[in-house]
Amino acid sequence: MEMEESNIIRNLKKGKNIALETIVKEYGNKVYNLIVKLISDKEDAKDLTQEVFIRIYNNIELFKGNSSFYTWIYSIAVNCSKDYWRKKKETYSLDAMKDVFYSNNKTEDIAEKNELRAIIISEIYKLDADQKEAVILRDIMGFSYSEISEILSISQGTVKSRISRGRHKLRSCLQNLNDHRGGNKDGS
Amino acid sequence: MDHERYIELISRKIDNDLDENEKKELDEHLQSCDECSKYYHEMKESRELLKGMVDYELGEHDKKQILKKMKDSKAKKTNFKKYLPYAAGIILVLVMVGTTLSNFFIMGRSNDSASDNSGGYNDFDSRDQWEEGISNEGASTDEDNKGQDGIEKTDSSQEFDVSKIIYRGNISLYSEDYKETTDKISVYVDSVGGFIQESNANYYDVSDERSEKSGYMIIRVPTRVFSETMNIIEGYGDAASSGVTSTNITQQYQDVQGELDSYMIQEERLLDYLSKAERIEDMLSIESELTRVRNEINSRLTLLKNWDKEVAYSTIHINIFEKSLPTSSVKSPFENFGKRAREAFVESINFLLKFIVDAAIIVVKFLPFAVAISASAAILGILIRKIRK
Structure with a gap:
């Protein structure tokens, strides 16, 4: 796999078609999936995915092999999403969240679960950009601490503290929301 | 919290x-603290x-997109990058061609001026002739003599050669076989139309086992094959030394030629007087003067002839030593070992230093080109980008 990857990178630097096809095939869905989760907009995510691959191709010379190739690709995806966040100031609607983050878990309480999840995620989206991307990468995408540290180019210690602070803030928000709901039934 | x-x-x-x-610590805390739990x-x-x-x-369509x-x-991006090396190459070639051309033009101009110069000489000569012609017309009495004189002048002006240069070379050769080498040299000299002016050989015994032969040859070869001959003779053995000296005798040659010309005219005059002289005393004094003039003429003619020969045939002095091959005597290879080692070391150090300095000089020498090239490449790049935008 390692050998194959370095081969792909070499061919990508030469601009060979086969290498382009290989990385789109290998990473296209992964990048797209990550971006959908980061920006919760399936259509815009397609455009961003395109942007990511264009950046990969044009900046392949800058990839020196200091990190894994896939974390390098994901870091480009995260950066593209950051640019997108900066441009798009409006908040996300709960329905869009539900649409994007529905579960494929076929259990009885699926509707309620989806609802709850959408609320949590909408709260995640309200976090600071740094905490938001760390929490999404960890809790939604399931990357390990070391992977996240490579993707965001920060130390593992910083990753841990960003995640724990993000989660903590998230919990406070959810508690407030619950209290609010509990106190006033026709809210939300 | x-x-x-x-x-x-x-x-x-x-x-x-x-x-x-950490796990232990946290578990203990969680048990004691409800809030945290x-x-x-x-x-x-x-x-x-x-x-x-x-x-x-992603769908297949998205991937294709x-x-x-x-x-x-x-x-879009590579167009510029791809052509950058070519652009740099073209600029480099242009710079090099430019330098060569400018050198060529400077040389060309100096050549032109040289030919102009010789043209000037020719003009001068022909004007001389023309004046002669006028004087011929004026003094119709010795028309024939003058005419001859004129012709001689023309001849000398045609012979005029800027390069009255005498080449002399000397070579010291070590050869395996003295006899063979001298034979080779004589055969070669014959083949190029030269001759051996002098040769000498010495044979003497150095010790019981070996004798040494040495000798010298003075050969003369046509000037046009001079340098070729030098090279070939050097190839006949191990050249210990070789050198070339050249003397430009154009000035002296012209001076002597001029003197000769004036003596010739004097001779003609004297002959003329002699034919007109009636008294014996006059005839005798004219005769003695004529003898003196003829001697002058002869010595100058000889000098010129010698010079012509020297110019036409270059002299090469060859010293030949037969390399002795000490087969029977044992010689210690460690003789002067320390000294030789030290010399070799110093030589290497000197060579290294020289190499470093030379390399530095080369780098500095090409610095302006590098700056010029990179600057023009950068400008080119900016231009291309602007055009594209």
Whole structure:
């Protein structure tokens, strides 16, 4: 796999078609999936995915092999999403969240679960950009601490503290929301 | 909830990132602290909730679109980058061609001026002739003589050669076989139309076992094959030394030629007087004067002839030594070992230093070109980018 990857990178630097096809095939869905989760907009995510691959191709010379190739690709995806966040100031609607983050878990309480999840995620989206991307990468995408540290180019210690602070803030928000709901039934 | 430290520990516990000590510490705390315990369970719940979400995939069409966009972007981007080396190459070639051409033009101009010069000489000569012609017309009495004189002048002006240069060479040769080498040299000299002016050989015994032969040859070869001959003779053995000297005798040659011409005229005059003289005393004094003039003429003619020969045939002095091959005597290879080693070391150091200095000079020498080239490449790049935009 390692050998194959370095081969792909070499061919990508030469601009060979086969290498382009290989990385789109290998990473296209992964990048797209990550971006959908980061920006919760399936259509815009397609455009961003395109942007990511264009950046990969044009900046392949800058990839020196200091990190894994896939974390390098994901870091480009995260950066593209950051640019997108900066441009798009409006908040996300709960329905869009539900649409994007529905579960494929076929259990009885699926509707309620989806609802709850959408609320949590909408709260995640309200976090600071740094905490938001760390929490999404960890809790939604399931990357390990070391992977996240490579993707965001920060130390593992910083990753841990960003995640724990993000989660903590998230919990406070959810508690407030619950209290609010509990106190006033026709809210939300 | 102000347990800043436990917040992180709990978060890491959820991610299974705690080591044994931290785990123990946190578990103890969770047992004692209800708040933290509640916090941990809620955290874990919401974390569980986020798991198992659907993954999204791109359609084939989207992937093709991505590929197309990637290729388009590279095509746009590479145009400039791809041609940068070519542009640099072209600029380099232009600079080099420019330098060569300018050198060529400077040389060309100096050549032109040289030919102008010789043209000037010719003009001068022909004007001389023309004046002669006028004087011929004026003094019709000795028309024939003058006419002859004129012709001689023309001859000398045609013979005029800027390069009255005498080449002399000397070579010291070590050869395996003295006899063979001298034979080779004589055969070669014959083949190029030269001759051996002098040769001498010495044979003497150095010790019981070996004798040494040495000798010298003075050969004369046509000037046009002079340098070729030098090279070939050097190839007949191990050349210990070789050198070339050249003397430009154009000035002296012209002076002597001029003197000769005036003596010739004097001779003609004297002959003329002699034919007209009636008294014996006059005849005798004219005769003695004529003898003196003829001697002058002869000595100058000889000098010129010698010079012509020297110019036409270059002299090469060859010293030949037969290399003695000491087969029977044992010679210690460690003779002067220390000294030789030291010399070799110093030589290497000197060579290294020289190499470094030379390299530095070369780098400095090409610095202006590098600056010029990179500057023009940068300008070119900016221009191309602007045009593209």
